[in-house]
Amino acid sequence: MAEVKAVVEEVQERTPEELDWTKCDAICAQYAGAKGATIPVLQKVQDAYGYLYKELVERVGENLNISSHTLYGVITFYAQFYTKPRGKYVIRVCRGTACHVKGSGRISEVVFEEFGIRNGETDPDKIFTLEEVSCIGACGMAPVIMVNDKTHGNLTPEESRKIFKDYASGKMDE
C-alpha cells in the first residue's frame, strides 16, 4: 500500500479544460458494462488529465455508477494513482535492493538538497516530483534513476546532481 497521503489537494480553481469531460466520458463509455473496469478507466483518465482531482473522480463515479468513496478506496490503495498535480519531470529514484546497496539513498538526498522535495512531493513551481520506486529492472546499471521515460544509470550522487540541474535548466529538452 502506498504511504498514507493526504487524499484531496487544497481547493483549486479549475480551468475550462480541466472541466471539459469529453475525454473522460469517452473513456468511460469505452468500458461500459465491462467487468473489472475501475482500474483501467482510472489509469486512462489519469493519463488524459494528468492527475485524479476531485471533480474528475466524481465524474468517473457518475459515469460508472460507482460512489466516489469506493473509487477513492481504490485510488489510495495503488501507488500509481495521483490525487495531486505532479511536476513536469517525475524523478523516479530506484530504491530497489541492488540500487540500495550501491548507495541510491544518497541520490534522494541530492534531490532534497537541490529542490527541497521528498518522496511523493512536488516542488512549488511544479517542475519536479520525486518518487522512490522499487526495482525498475536495470539493476546491472545500479544505482538507477528515471526522469520521465528516460533511464540514467551507473550514477554517483554528483553525477545525478548534474543531470537534475540539466533538466532544471531545460538542457535535457533538446
Added chain:
Amino acid sequence: MSEYKVEQIEVHVCMGTAGVASGGEAVMAALNSEFEKRGLTNTDVKERNCKAKQTGCRGLCARDVLIDVYVPGKGPVTYEHVTAEMVPSIVEEHIVGGEVVTKWAAKKDYFEFYDKQKRYVLNDCGKVDPDSLEDYIAHGGYDALKKTLKMTSEEVIDEVKKSGLRGRGGGGFPTGLKWTFCRNSPGDLKYLICNADEGDPGAFMDRSIIEGNPHAVIEGMLIAAYAIGCKEGYIYCRAEYPLAIKRVKKALVDAEKAGYLGDNVLGSGFEFHLKLKEGAGAFVCGEETALIASIEGERGMPRSRPPFPAVKGLWQKPSNVNNVETFANLPVIILNGADWYANIGTEKSKGTKIFALSGKVKSTGLIEVPMGITVRELIFEVGGGIPKKRKFKAVQLGGPSGGCLTEAHLDTKIDYDSLIAAGAMMGSGGVVVLDETNCMVNVAQFFLTFTQRESCGKCIPCRVGTKTMLDILDRITAGKGKEGDIERLEALANDIKISSLCGLGQTAPNPILTTIRYFRDEYEAHIYKQKCPARECPELIEFVVVDERCKKCGICKKVCPVDAITWEKGQYAYIDKAKCVKCRECIVNCPFNSID
C-alpha cells in the same frame, strides 16, 4: 547456448531496458545509416545485405550497449559498451574488411559469465526480435504449441508432472499438480492468469523474459490453457514496466492475427482469448488472491483461503495462476520432453532457475543456471567474485521474504529444499551479494521498510507489527538501540509470522531473523557499543581518518562533495567535522578502509 545461424550479415543490438537506457536506439540508427551509406542493403547480393536487428536482454546489462555481429558461416562476435560513434569503425573494419575490432570485442570475462549457465528458457532472449512473430517462428516458436495440440490434455498434464517443474513465482508448488485442481473443478469457464507483477525490489527475471521473448510466455500460457481447459486468460503486468507492456501488447495482437489466439487456435477447435491487465503499483498484488481482486477492479487485498482460486477464483470461476518464468519453461519441456528436462537439476528441483544477480559482484545481471549449482559457483564463477578486492560477507536470497547466507553456506546447493534448510529461500530469484562494507542491520531495515510500506493493512500483526519492528530497527541504526531490542525483534517476528493472512506478513520478518541469527554481534555492536562495524550507518560513524591505515593517496579529498577533507601530497588526509555532511563517499571510495 544453441547455435544461431544466419543467411545474411546480421547485427543484433540489445534493446532491453538497459540497452535502450545506454543508447541502443542511437546505435541502431547509426548502423542503419552506415549500411545505407555504404550500399550494404542490397537484398540481391548476400555479402552486401546487412540487417540491424533489435533483441532483448541477454543478462549482462552492465556492459550495454551490447551488439553481436553475425557473418554467415562464422560464429558471432560480441562488442561491449558500444556507442554510435564506434559504429562506423565496426562496419568498416569488421563487416566490410573482415577484421574483428579486437579492442572493443568482448573478452574472456564476458564468456566466463555464460560458461556455467544453462540457458534454455532465456535462450532466445538476446537472439530473437521480441517485436517479430516471424522471427520467433523462424526460431522454432509455436512448435511446442503445435505438438501440444496433437496430444490429449491428460497427456500434456502428465508430461508436465513428469518433468518435475515447480512454480517459479516463489512457492515452488508442483505445476502439473496445481493444474489438476483447476482442471477438476466443475465449470465451463475457467481462467488462466499469468503473474507478471514481479515486485521483489531487486529482481527483473520476468520483465526480461517478457521484454525479450513475449511470445514464449504466450505459447506457455496456450499450453497450460489447453491442458487445464481454460478459455480466457490474463497477463497481469506491473505498471512500472512500460517496455514489457508495449511488447506484450504487440505480441498479443500479432498472435491473434496469425491465429495462435482466438476462437479456434490454429484450426484445432481449441479456444483461448488472452488479455493484458496493467497493475497500478502495489507489491501485495503479486499474491494470487490479491491479484485476482485487482483484476476485478478492487483494492488488491489478499482473500482468505479456502476457497482456493482453483475452485473459486476470478469472478468466482475456477482459476489457475502461474508465474511468467513457469510459463516460459513449458515450451522447452514440451519440445524436449519431460525426461530430458527431469535430467537437469536435483532430485526434487528440476530444470533451471533464472536469478537476478546484483550487489557486490563483478558481473551483475540476469543468469539462468541449473538447479543444484552451489552458491559459491553462482557468486565466484558466474558473477566473477567480489570487486575492489573486498571480502564476501553475505548473500541475501529471496528478496523481502528471504534470508541471508554467510561464508559458511557457500557450498549450499541452490534448490528449493536446500535453501529453506539453510534459512533462506528461492523466492522469485533475487540474489544480492554483500561485502564487508554492507551493514546487516541496515539490510534488514531496508527490506522491512519495503514490506512495511507494502503491507495491505488487513491484518493487524502485519500492519502494526512491521511498523513496530521498523521503529526498533530505525532506532538501532540511529545509535539509540536499547537493551532487549534484539529479543523484542525476535518475539515480534515470530508473532507476525504465525498470525498474518498472506505470504507478505508471514515472511516479512525473515530478513530480520536470519540477520540476527548470523550477525547477532553486529546488532550488539550497534546497540551496546554505538558502532556500525561495516561503517554504513552514518549516525554511528566517527568520520575520522585513521593515520595508521591511511596511505596518503588523496582519493577521499577528490570524492568529497563539500570539500571537508584536507590533504596534500605526502600527508595524511584530515576530515573537518564541521563541514562533513556524512555522505560516506570517502568511506566507500577509500581503497584502504582508513576512515572510521
